[in-house]
Amino acid sequence: MPSLIDIRRRIRSVRSTQQITKAMKMVSAARLRRSQDRVLAARPYAALLRQMIGNVAAAVSSDERIPHNPLLAERPESRVLLILITADRGLAGAFNANLLKTSQRFLEEKSGEARELLLIGRKGRDFYRKRRVTVIGEYTGLGEKAQYRDAVEIAARVIERFRSQEIDAVYLINNEFRSVMSQKLAVGRVLPLELPRLAAPVDYIFEQPPERMLDQLLPRYIEVEVYRALLESAAAEHAARMTAMDQATSNASEMIDKLTLYMNRVRQASITKELIEVVSGAAALE
Secondary structure: OOOHHHHHHHHHHHHHHHHHHHHHHHHHHHHHHHHHHHHHHHHHHHHHHHHHHHHHHHHOOOOOOHHHOHHHOOOOOOEEEEEEEOOOOOOOOOHHHHHHHHHHHHHHHOOOOEEEEEEEOHHHHHHHHOOOOEEEEEEOOOHHHOOHHHHHHHHHHHHHHHHOOOOOEEEEEEEEEOOOOOEEEEEEEEEOOOOOOOOOOOOOOOOOOHHHHHHHHHHHHHHHHHHHHHHHHHHHHHHHHHHHHHHHHHHHHHHHHHHHHHHHHHHHHHHHHHHHHHHHHHHHHO
């Protein structure tokens, strides 16, 4: 049976941990608000840009030059690039574990092709550093500090490799923010771009050749998609960490209550034992 001193020491340790988890929850809640505002501001722009690209492509679908745009070229996927966005830190529940498991399943499904990885986040980098995979790029320290220029750099690197036919397809795996309690694991193809099918496309009057417009719009859309994925991942990370720290705080409270109850029982047993010894000693003297 542990002594009272050991139990009190353990209660102090759990209480200290509880203070840390409570503080981390408050920090994540504050950061989540900022990240959520950035995500909500980026979503409409990305959706409208995709719709406009679909309208332009549909309006000029009869032009033979449009299917030859290098970013729309469909090729057999013999060389695949996967962009994986993870967090730089842990303590966020299953946030990183789900991403890594999904990426492993994806690579297993593409085992017959040449596979490459572009890793964003320390957790993904550390995980695949000890595995036999080809990593063409690593980006850490982005998170909520991600700027549009970071997405431009990543997108330019990917677009260049796709245009030069070094890769045949580009996929992206990340967590999308839905709510504080819910994050959606998203796996999508970035290149070649899949244009939406519109029932009634907008009839544009072009001031410049439509193929030139697509040459300018398609890279911009890839940049916006990468930027939106970075923002979604940052918001989802803070939401997951906030939920995990809230649960850890509740678990610490329950453990403190159980340890306190156990300590009181041990102390009561010790007092009862001392009373019995006193009474037995007094009876022996009589």
